[in-house]
Amino acid sequence: MTDDENRVEKVENDPAVWTAVRRAVTGDTGIMAPKTFTLNNGVTIPAIGFGTFANEGAKGETYTAVTSALQTGYRHLDCAWFYQNEAEVGDAVADFLSANPSISRKDIFICTKVWNHLHSPEDVEWSIKSSLAKLRTDYIDLFLVHWPIAAEKNENYMPALNEKGQYIINEQLTANPEPTWRAMEKLYTSGLAKAIGVSNWTIPGLQQLLSFATIPPAVNQIEIHPFLPNSELVDFCFAHNILPAAYSPLGSQNQVPSTGEKVNTNPTLNAIAEKGGNTLAQVLIAWGLRRGYVVLPKSSTPSRIESNFKEIELSEEDFEAVNEVAKGRHTRFVNMKDTFGYDVWADEE
Template structure:
């Protein structure tokens, strides 16, 4: 007999840092700046308690304004909300890590972060240009800096108390293994593209073995083709359990013990994406065995350039 688990209030304990991260998070990668604040405030009102940002998105200032207004309105308190942002590739040199954090905190109007992630394991040429490019149109990498050196600077932020937990985004299993082997403070969270077309079972198993929270971004495929919510296995399960295909894909993520991020500017979709509960085991098995499509939608793990983020 299937006992339904409601994920709306569930949190996953962290190996270090702010206690626990909400299973359900809301992302701030919203290209239309006019829609960022209303979306963040709507998400908080709907019940989301994790807001995920990044220096790269260039929306931290608007996230900060939305948080400040929500605090002042009494919608949430600072202690209620788990806030994440990310160090971008042009700030990987150790001496640039703390200033990058301070700049993000200023934009977010916060005194500390619950989680700070290295956005990708690739170091770009240091400077103010987010995408330093050569004549061939490919990134100029900083080959003198290793990921471990950047991680040591991240560890220092935890020591100083401005960041409660640290982790990594867009990382492969091999690179994660190398870092975990030498890290003084182990990653608390790993955030990667993950959905039924890219289940990342090996990476998930490694994270479970080492007490690292696995967090899925693009759990609905970020609207790219092939569309996960059009998959016949997903739609059939949705009809059977009386949920939408999006709710089924999100429930798959949470039911396997991972956290996830969604993003929308549509109030109805924001609330739909927060109304997620567990799937029957037979549905989980169907998704694992009957979905044969395998696709990575974002090539960031190969280049350090996120395919979902508009270039400016």
């Protein structure tokens, strides 16, 4: 075993040294943003992805936004069954490839996710095949379990609801996700998914999953921004060779309930952006990349789609200044507990 391999092995037992070891092994100075990461199965994933979530009823918005993103240079699209717009993504990709013959399907990394009511093994397979048809592709680059919550479905393959309008939880599959994960592993070995992973998984959930997984998750997609740095979970993922991917990396328009603060009006963060002549979004994206994980910004505005993709240098001073803003914070903006009737993060209350 080489010295570099020895150092990497030590990371598994000491999350705190992950960043230093990663930089030593890769030669990364930590200043310029990485263009790609390598997953635990050797698959390459673009470091910046484009989020495709759209407001309900915004027909055509996704097609236009994805087209703009691809034209800008994004080669990583983050999709989901729940977004109900995979067909628009598929059309945008197909039209883009048709108009750009020098670019092929293998050049575009597509992630999508199985929703809560499709966790039974046969439904996991149904979900990916439904997504494949809508996305107009033969395989998915990364297939994720969207939430660590299993729910019941109705006869129309939609989530079944109780009298309160909330999901009907499948308690058995929620408590023991092994059958779901075995179905995910089958999709991986069949080649329908080039990599598999999870989203919104907690440390205890990952520990349970790793205890029985034959194929460990390659990614855990979670909410990360300076008001929710999620450092303990990020370090756990790194230590177990799971790449974090940050959704909502720009925070939220919502206020912190206890203080009324907003990420986009934080004076320190805005001062960093103004000092460098950058947008706040560029600073937050660069901060996430410096921390060593995939970042998934979303916008439907062409100018913002373009500016979010622009690489900027984040000095050590500025990086530490953002870290100082993030220190001690834990404000979660995305929690669908009222819809689900189940709170993944009940211990945070």
